[in-house]
Amino acid sequence: MAAxxxxxxxxxAHGNAPDWSSRPLSREAFAQKVVQRGAELYRDLPWRxxxxxxxxxxxEVMLQQTQVARVMRYWQRWMExxxxxxxxxxxxxxxxxxxxxxxxYNRRALALKRTCxxxxxxxxxxxxxxxxxxxALPGIGPATAAGIxxxxxxxxxxxxxxxxxxxxxxxxFPDEDExxxxxxxxxxxxACPDEGARAWYYALLDYGADLKARIANPSRxxxxxxxxxxxxxxxxxxxxxxxxxxxxxxxxxxxxDLAASLDAHEREAGRPAVDRGLFxxxxxxxxxxxxxxxxxxxxxx
Numbered sequence: 001m002a003a004x005x006x007x008x009x010x011x012x013a014h015g016n017a018p019d020w021s022s023r024p025l026s027r028e029a030f031a032q033k034v035v036q037r038g039a040e041l042y043r044d045l046p047w048r049x050x051x052x053x054x055x056x057x058x059x060e061v062m063l064q065q066t067q068v069a070r071v072m073r074y075w076q077r078w079m080e081x082x083x084x085x086x087x088x089x090x091x092x093x094x095x096x097x098x099x100x101x102x103x104x105y106n107r108r109a110l111a112l113k114r115t116c117x118x119x120x121x122x123x124x125x126x127x128x129x130x131x132x133x134x135x136a137l138p139g140i141g142p143a144t145a146a147g148i149x150x151x152x153x154x155x156x157x158x159x160x161x162x163x164x165x166x167x168x169x170x171x172x173f174p175d176e177d178e179x180x181x182x183x184x185x186x187x188x189x190x191a192c193p194d195e196g197a198r199a200w201y202y203a204l205l206d207y208g209a210d211l212k213a214r215i216a217n218p219s220r221x222x223x224x225x226x227x228x229x230x231x232x233x234x235x236x237x238x239x240x241x242x243x244x245x246x247x248x249x250x251x252x253x254x255x256x257d258l259a260a261s262l263d264a265h266e267r268e269a270g271r272p273a274v275d276r277g278l279f280x281x282x283x284x285x286x287x288x289x290x291x292x293x294x295x296x297x298x299x300x301x
Contacts, residue, residue, distance in 0.1 A: 018186035023172045030171060031191060038203020041210050043068075046076055048202060053127040053152040054085050054116075060147045061112050061139065066103055068209075074103055085127065088113055089120035094247055094301035097291065104231075106243060110290055111139025129153060150197040158189050159201050162219050163208025170211055170218040178223040233271055239282050241265055246292050252300040255283065 020027045045068065047059035058078055062071045081099060082088040088096070093113065100109035115137040119127055127148065128134050134145035146157035160181055168187055173179045193200055211218055219225050231237050245261055246253050263273040287294050292301045 018190050020187075020190075023187075024174060025171055027191060031193075033171070034167065034191075034200070034203050034207055037207040037210070038199075041206040042202065043206055043209075046072065048151075049198075051152055051154075053148055054088075055079060056148050056152040057115070057127060057140075057144070058112065060144045060151075061108050062103060064108060064144075065105055070103065074099075084125060085116045086120045086125040088116040089125075093290065093292075097243065097301070098247055101244065101247075104240075106240070106291065107289060108139060114138040115140060127152075131157060147201075150192075150201050154196070154198040156189075156192045156194055156197045157201075158185055158192070160184060160188055161205075163205045163212070164188070164201065165222055165224075166208040166211050166218040167204050169221055170215075173221070177221045179221055180223045233266075233269065235278070235282065238262060238266075238274060238278075239286065242279075242282055243286060243291055246286075246299045247301050249299075249301075252295070252298040255297045255299065258283075258299065 020030075023030075025033065045059075047055055050056065059071065059075055062075060062078075078099060082091055082096075091113070093110070096109055096113050097106060100106055103109075118137055119125060128137075129149075131142070131145040131149050134140050134148055135142065140148075143159060143161045146159035147161070149155050149157040150159050165181070165184065168184050169176075169179050172187060173183070191200075241262055242258060245258055259274070259276070259279050262279060266272065266274055283294070283299065286292060287299070292299050294300075
């Protein structure tokens with residue numbers, strides 16, 4: 001049984017159903033408003049309306065911390081190059097990372113590949129159907145698992161991401177700050193229909209995106225909100241630079257050449273050369289995370 005339905009039934013059985021009377025809108029009024037706004041604001045995105053769990057997984061992972069407009073430029077190409085779980089599982093790491101460049105947070109690509117390797121080897125190339133089984137796979141957390149359940153299988157789930165969070169906070173917690181997800185979960189579970197979860201969450205996503213474009217982002221009143229740190233000059237940017245250099249070196253890149261290139265890159269940006277300890281730490285992290293391998297003083301994709 002889907003997680004959203006389980007939470008809803010558990011709450012009702014134990015008298016823990018959310019208190020809609022304490023909120024500005026009743027459950028029915030809230031649902032009506034979301035459906036109406038969702039119909040007015042519907043976005044025809046390429047990964048919508050599909051029942052391919054793998055395609056949904058790819059979209060959910062890409063959309064983590066990445067704008068929809070950018071993902072639209074990547075998702076279709078990715079699905080053409082790696083159309084199935086088995087295809088991504090069989091692809092080499094360097095090719096996968098090359099295709100991910102521009103989306104940021106490269107760990108997501110590695111986790112996505114590892115999930116596909118597991119499902120290819122152990123599940124005949126199929127993703128699980130339940131949220132708990134999905135969350136046992138690399139890089140799949142509660143929101144991604146709930147998204148797959150709702151969008152691929154059209155089953156109830158407790159799907160909380162930034163746009164969904166924005167709608168619930170804006171409509172049901174208008175005067176509260178530091179709203180925790182645990183306060184939202186009963187309402188999210190109870191509001192999700194037993195049938196039609198896919199369309200319901202599309203409506204929430206589109207309404208939430210519109211709210212964030214028109215008013216001060218309601219999700220900033222979430223206890224879980226954090227502003228993304230600046231990329232320029234950060235450790236994350238240095239990691240990205242090193243990774244790109246190694247991927248571009250077909251026969252491998254030497255540590256000394258990499259260090260010199262990174263120093264030159266930093267100086268061109270008006271920053272000091274990189275401390276050798278920091279450079280070695282970045283390289284060690286990238287090797288341990290599986291981005292490339294080290295053979296003596298040579299790094300290979």
